[in-house]
Amino acid sequence: MKKVYTCFCTDVIHEGHLNIIREAQKYGEVIVGVLCDEALVHFNKFPTIDFNERLNLVKNIPGIAQVIVQNEVMYDNIVKQIAPDYIIHGDNWKTGAMKAIRDNCIKLMKETGGEVIEVPYTCSDNINHITAQIREKLMMPEYRRKQLKELIKLRDIVKTIEVHSGLTGLIAEKTIVENDGKIDQFDAMWISSLCDSTAKGKPDIELVDMTSRFRTISDVMEVTTKPVIFDGDTGGLIEHFVYTVRSLERMGVSAVIIEDKTGLKKNSLFGTEVNQSQDSIEHFCEKIKAGKKVQLTSDFMIIARIESLILEMGMADALTRARAYVKAGADGIMIHSRKKDPAEILEFCDLFRKENKTTPIVVVPTSFNEITEAELAEHGINIVIYANQLTRAAFPAMESVAKDILKYHRAKEADERLMPIKDIISLIDEL
Ligand code: SPV
Ligand code: MG
Numbered sequence: 336m337k338k339v340y341t342c343f344c345t346d347v348i349h350e351g352h353l354n355i356i357r358e359a360q361k362y363g364e365v366i367v368g369v370l371c372d373e374a375l376v377h378f379n380k381f382p383t384i385d386f387n388e389r390l391n392l393v394k395n396i397p398g399i400a401q402v403i404v405q406n407e408v409m410y411d412n413i414v415k416q417i418a419p420d421y422i423i424h425g426d427n428w429k430t431g432a433m434k435a436i437r438d439n440c441i442k443l444m445k446e447t448g449g450e451v452i453e454v455p456y457t458c459s460d461n462i463n464h465i466t467a468q469i470r471e472k473l474m475m476p477e478y479r480r481k482q483l484k485e486l487i488k489l490r491d492i493v494k495t496i497e498v499h500s501g502l503t504g505l506i507a508e509k510t511i512v513e514n515d516g517k518i519d520q521f522d523a524m525w526i527s528s529l530c531d532s533t534a535k536g537k538p539d540i541e542l543v544d545m546t547s548r549f550r551t552i553s554d555v556m557e558v559t560t561k562p563v564i565f566d567g568d569t570g571g572l573i574e575h576f577v578y579t580v581r582s583l584e585r586m587g588v589s590a591v592i593i594e595d596k597t598g599l600k601k602n603s604l605f606g607t608e609v610n611q612s613q614d615s616i617e618h619f620c621e622k623i624k625a626g627k628k629v630q631l632t633s634d635f636m637i638i639a640r641i642e643s644l645i646l647e648m649g650m651a652d653a654l655t656r657a658r659a660y661v662k663a664g665a666d667g668i669m670i671h672s673r674k675k676d677p678a679e680i681l682e683f684c685d686l687f688r689k690e691n692k693t694t695p696i697v698v699v700p701t702s703f704n705e706i707t708e709a710e711l712a713e714h715g716i717n718i719v720i721y722a723n724q725l726t727r728a729a730f731p732a733m734e735s736v737a738k739d740i741l742k743y744h745r746a747k748e749a750d751e752r753l754m755p756i757k758d759i760i761s762l763i764d765e766l
Contacts, residue, residue: 337363339452340419342405344370346383347465348392351425351457358454359423360398367393368405368413373489377408378432378511378518380560381482383472408518409439420449427456432520435513467766473560476587481634482562483589486522487695492712495523495564495720499534503725504555505762523589523718524559526552528566529602530726539602541568545579552586558764562589564638564720569593569600569614573625580626580637590636591626592669592697595619595656603645604701606673613646616656620663627664638667638697644679645671650686657687661694667718669697677703681714688715 339359343352359365369390372382382389394402405413410422422444428437437451444451472478486493498504504524511520529539531551537543552563565583570576570593583591594603597614605611614622619639626637639660643653657668668687672680680703684696695717700706711719736749743749 337420338366338417339363339421339423340366340368340413340417341423342368342370342410342413343389343393344375344379346389346392346469348396349457349462349465350459351462353396354457355423355425355454356396356398358452359421362421362423362452364400365398366401366403366417366419367396367399368403369393370405370408372485374406374408376486376489376522378520380469381473381485383469383478408436409516410436410443411439414443414447414449418447418449421452422449423452423454425456426453429453432511432513432518435516435518439516470560474556474587476585477632479556479560479562479587480584480589480632483523483564483636484634486562487717490522492708492716493522493718494519494708495525495718496521497527497530497720497722497725498524498555498559499527499530499551499726501554501558502762504559506725508559508561509762521561523562523564524555525720525722526555526563526565527722527726528568530723531566533726539600541571541600545575545582549582549586552583552588556587563587564590564592564718567591567593569596570622570626573622576622577625577629580630580635584630584632584635589634590638590667592638592640592667593622593626594640594669594671595642595660603642603671604673606645607647611642611646613642613648616659619656620659623660623663623665636666636695637664638669638695639663639665640669640671640697642671644683645673650679650683653683654686657683657691661691665694667695667697669699671699673702675702675705677706677710684714684716 339362341355341359345352356365372386375382390402422440428434440451496507498507507521507524511518526548531548532539532543535543552565555563565588567579570579580591595614596611598612601609601611623637623639641653641656643649643656653670660668670680670683677700680698687696696715697718697720698711698716699720699722701722708719736752739749740746
């Protein structure tokens with residue numbers, strides 16, 4: 336009996352999957368792999384049901400000889416393990432990031448003398464409806480909020496990109512790349528105070544009020560499913576911060592990061608060039624405790640951001656604060672630096688990890704941008720935030736087009752740098 340292998344990474348079995356099984360049965364006994372969560376989150380939507388439920392869904396499909404776990408996106412180990420004569424897949428993998436998986440299967444089957452079978456992807460109103468329902472589910476606060484904690488467990492490092500609008504949200508949501516045979520996407524979104532303010536032409540000094548910041552979150556959430564980390568600046572007055580926590584939690588935000596500064600906050604990248612004062616440990620701990628006390632779910636995270644290295648207060652101060660903030664209930668520590676060399680960040684992480692193995696560490700490598708995600712992960716860092724790159728990419732592109740239109744008195748010269756309207760429209764989902 337020939338072996339036919341297919342892999343499912345779905346939360347709902349629909350007629351498209353049943354069609355693949357039916358086709359597979361024509362070639363031999365059918366073995367179905369269920370992709371594990373760690374691998375799935377590299378290129379797919381976050382699962383809405385847990386792995387065992389997904390496994391059971393597949394086990395309940397009639398006509399399958401065996402159900403196994405597929406631990407990697409690529410099929411090398413599966414081919415070694417079960418030596419299938421055929422791999423069968425929907426033909427929707429011919430384009431986009433999934434093409435890398437197709438290439439991998441074709442190469443493997445060529446080596447082993449097997450064959451790849453492609454089945455026309457089933458399109459139906461029912462399948463479209465199911466896909467849309469899964470998406471809508473992930474947008475619901477209770478599904479979205481808990482994703483961040485899950486991702487910290489699933490990912491070597493949670494890749495977070497700054498967003499400040501529906502459009503930048505769509506870029507964070509939909510950008511998937513294939514590189515070196517690996518597929519990857521962003522895990523989470525950062526609502527930066529700097530970029531949210533900049534988009535409004537305002538300075539990053541807690542001037543843009545919470546109502547407006549919440550509006551940005553809502554614009555992003557309306558068109559995305561990924562978890563949101565909110566830059567809460569100093570958190571403001573303790574009496575105000577508790578209300579912010581409640582509102583963020585209700586919206587489905589996964590985490591707020593508050594920094595231990597007080598008075599008129601300025602952007603950290605100014606460092607000591609401007610007057611900035613650090614909060615006392617006691618007062619900042621009170622703020623953390625107050626926030627933790629009012630939150631209603633165990634999913635929401637309050638992450639304490641330490642400004643000691645930015646304000647040149649030294650490593651010992653940073654570590655003392657980290658200990659105190661964790662003791663006060665902080666669910667994570669963000670350590671920031673504006674040095675080009677990551678040495679002080681890595682030293683902090685190494686020292687902190689010696690005494691604390693579990694509290695998540697967040698970093699924002701804007702100035703120390705040579706360091707790779709793998710190196711950050713080696714030093715125990717759990718979340719990396721690319722905090723302003725989309726804004727910094729867009730501004731010069733827009734400015735140069737504006738200049739050229741003025742220079743040439745028409746838009747033709749700028750046109751080749753512009754995205755066709757058709758492509759912009761295809762970014763936007765229609766209900
Ligand atoms: C932000 O993005 O607003 C931040 C990070 O707070 S930084 O600008 O580096 O301070
Ligand atoms: Mg900020």
